Amino acid sequence: MSSLIASQVAPPVEQAAPPKRKTLARRLIPYGYLSPTAILIVVLMVIPIAMVISYSFRDNVIVQDNSVFAGLANYTKVLTDADFLTAIKNTAVFISVSTVAHLVLGLAFAMMLNTPLLGGVTKAIFRIVYILPWLFTIAVIAVIWRLLLDPSGVVNYVLHAFGAIQQGVNWLGDPGKALWAVTFINIWSGYPFFMISLLAGLQGIPGDLYEAAAVDGTNWFQRFRHVTLPQLRPVIISMAVLDLIWTSQQFALIWMTTGGGPLHATEMLSTYTYKQAFSEYEFATASAAAVIVLLLTMVLAFFYVRQQRER
Amino acid sequence: MATMKTRRTLAKAGVITGLVLGGLFAGLPVLWMLSTSFKNNGEVFQNPPRLITKGFSLDAYREIFGNATQLRFFLNSYIVAFSVTILTLLVALLAGFAFSRFTFPLQKTINAVIVSVQAVPPITLVIPYFGLVVALGLYNTYPGLILTHMVFTLPYAIIMITAYLNTLPRELDESVKVDGGTSWTALWRILVPISVPGLIAVGVYTFMISWNEYLFALTLTRTDDMRTVPIGIQLLMGQHSYEWNQMMAMSILGSIPVLVLFLLFQKRFIGGLTAGAVKA
Numbered sequence: 001m002s003s004l005i006a007s008q009v010a011p012p013v014e015q016a017a018p019p020k021r022k023t024l025a026r027r028l029i030p031y032g033y034l035s036p037t038a039i040l041i042v043v044l045m046v047i048p049i050a051m052v053i054s055y056s057f058r059d060n061v062i063v064q065d066n067s068v069f070a071g072l073a074n075y076t077k078v079l080t081d082a083d084f085l086t087a088i089k090n091t092a093v094f095i096s097v098s099t100v101a102h103l104v105l106g107l108a109f110a111m112m113l114n115t116p117l118l119g120g121v122t123k124a125i126f127r128i129v130y131i132l133p134w135l136f137t138i139a140v141i142a143v144i145w146r147l148l149l150d151p152s153g154v155v156n157y158v159l160h161a162f163g164a165i166q167q168g169v170n171w172l173g174d175p176g177k178a179l180w181a182v183t184f185i186n187i188w189s190g191y192p193f194f195m196i197s198l199l200a201g202l203q204g205i206p207g208d209l210y211e212a213a214a215v216d217g218t219n220w221f222q223r224f225r226h227v228t229l230p231q232l233r234p235v236i237i238s239m240a241v242l243d244l245i246w247t248s249q250q251f252a253l254i255w256m257t258t259g260g261g262p263l264h265a266t267e268m269l270s271t272y273t274y275k276q277a278f279s280e281y282e283f284a285t286a287s288a289a290a291v292i293v294l295l296l297t298m299v300l301a302f303f304y305v306r307q308q309r310e311r
Numbered sequence: 312m313a314t315m316k317t318r319r320t321l322a323k324a325g326v327i328t329g330l331v332l333g334g335l336f337a338g339l340p341v342l343w344m345l346s347t348s349f350k351n352n353g354e355v356f357q358n359p360p361r362l363i364t365k366g367f368s369l370d371a372y373r374e375i376f377g378n379a380t381q382l383r384f385f386l387n388s389y390i391v392a393f394s395v396t397i398l399t400l401l402v403a404l405l406a407g408f409a410f411s412r413f414t415f416p417l418q419k420t421i422n423a424v425i426v427s428v429q430a431v432p433p434i435t436l437v438i439p440y441f442g443l444v445v446a447l448g449l450y451n452t453y454p455g456l457i458l459t460h461m462v463f464t465l466p467y468a469i470i471m472i473t474a475y476l477n478t479l480p481r482e483l484d485e486s487v488k489v490d491g492g493t494s495w496t497a498l499w500r501i502l503v504p505i506s507v508p509g510l511i512a513v514g515v516y517t518f519m520i521s522w523n524e525y526l527f528a529l530t531l532t533r534t535d536d537m538r539t540v541p542i543g544i545q546l547l548m549g550q551h552s553y554e555w556n557q558m559m560a561m562s563i564l565g566s567i568p569v570l571v572l573f574l575l576f577q578k579r580f581i582g583g584l585t586a587g588a589v590k591a
Binding site: 252294 | 323326340356408409415437438445458522523526540566577
């Protein structure tokens with residue numbers, strides 16, 4: 001579960017007529033109400049980001065006192081590190097496959113849950129079941145799937161029973177399969193949020209659009225293509241960008257299933273950065289990687305904000 | 312007419328099949344976790360797999376409840392998550408009130424900063440947090456965790472509370488001012504009492520984020536007496552040579568607070584969650 005939520009704090013719709021002359025004290029009132037937030041944002045966001053940027057240009061940080069200016073050395077080291085490049089490639093596969101699958105599953109499930117063919121109670125029960133994966137913390141999701149995907153676990157048993165595999169596959173331990181296995185787990189754990197938003201989007205589509213389309217003698221697929229999809233477009237695009245941002249920040253799932261292995265097969269930008277800092281104690285290198293991650297996120301966030309503005 | 316009816320029945324059968332298949336995909340792993348928590352450890356990988364085994368028992372749960380270290384994880388998670396929830400609500404209420412009831416220079420800029428805070432990757436923050444928390448003497452303490460968790464909970468809470476306050480008519484607080492009260496009285500006497508439903512929704516979400524947080528809890532605490540439930544579950548994976556039944560029991564117990572909160576406040580919660588994302 002993540003905390004990044006799409007929204008804009010719209011200024012209140014109706015503004016009270018401003019009093020003729022505000023005293024200085026009265027002008028300062030709103031800032032007074034904002035001051036606890038401001039202090040927290042400075043302490044928890046502004047200073048830390050300044051710190052990590054400064055670390056990234058220095059050497060011997062955090063664990064030693066005698067830090068020295070290092071120029072771009074940390075960045076050169078990170079960007080020429082084969083493991084880092086692997087991490088970029090893995091992260092790209094992981095986030096793009098996850099997002100597309102979240103969208104497809106989320107849309108399919110949302111449309112089924114929105115069907116007029118079934119009663120409200122039936123749909124409510126299914127909705128709870130469908131939201132389930134999203135209610136478990138990543139630590140729990142990791143242990144569930146380590147159990148299910150174990151070489152002698154139930155997934156292998158079922159696949160074997162259907163003749164899909166000859167013997168137990170070590171899904172999380174095989175370098176050729178681990179990336180797909182963690183992506184699958186992430187798909188399972190992440191689609192509900194997409195689904196909830198799309199369901200709300202579907203319920204917001206005016207019914208007369210479908211009625212008009214039905215009068216024109218369109219079939220189900222045509223209505224889906226020409227009414228549903230265009231109507232959901234804004235939600236789909238902003239959810240997709242948000243999902244790319246969230247998924248790129250996924251650390252816990254990888255860390256608790258594969259730890260980035262085997263042989264860096266599931267190494268992500270987040271696990272790479274974490275290992276540099278807290279396994280290798282190379283905080284300066286880690287900081288350079290962390291700043292690169294921040295920059296990549298800002299590119300995605302930029303698209304998100306632009307998308308929000310257009311709406 | 313008959314064909315219409317047949318087609319409707321077919322469509323209904325198709326939707327039900329789809330829903331059941333999707334439901335299995337979503338629900339079976341959870342069911343398997345539940346079932347495994349009642350097995351004895353020798354039966355976990357029994358072939359062929361059984362949902363309910365001969366050794367069905369509550370032993371795994373007894374083990375967890377009989378273990379002081381394990382219970383401490385729960386206590387820690389409750390302390391941290393409740394503190395984060397109360398502090399977040401308090402700070403976000405004040406900020407949301409400012410955004411909703413005042414117009415002031417830099418309002419949009421400050422608002423944009425708060426929204427964008429949500430996008431900053433935790434992995435970027437965890438390195439300076441480590442330095443900062445150690446320097447402030449907050450390493451391996453509750454305040455260290457509570458403070459850092461608020462970086463995720465606060466922006467969302469401010470956005471939701473502002474949106475909620477915007478739905479309440481301004482005439483309400485104007486009446487207090489007519490009587491000579493300040494904006495402070497208007498907030499606490501008038502707005503807070505009628506905002507309780509909105510505050511509960513925000514509080515539930517805040518609690519869930521804090522309860523589930525992993526990365527900061529992993530890096531900013533060191534000893535078992537400060538670890539939270541997600542870390543506790545992970546520690547079980549390493550310590551015991553894979554006591555799967557206990558890991559599943561711990562996972563179930565660790566999920567109950569969030570499941571209960573979600574089921575209780577489902578409607579309000581989903582409404583609040585999608586209000587921002589879907590508003591076109």
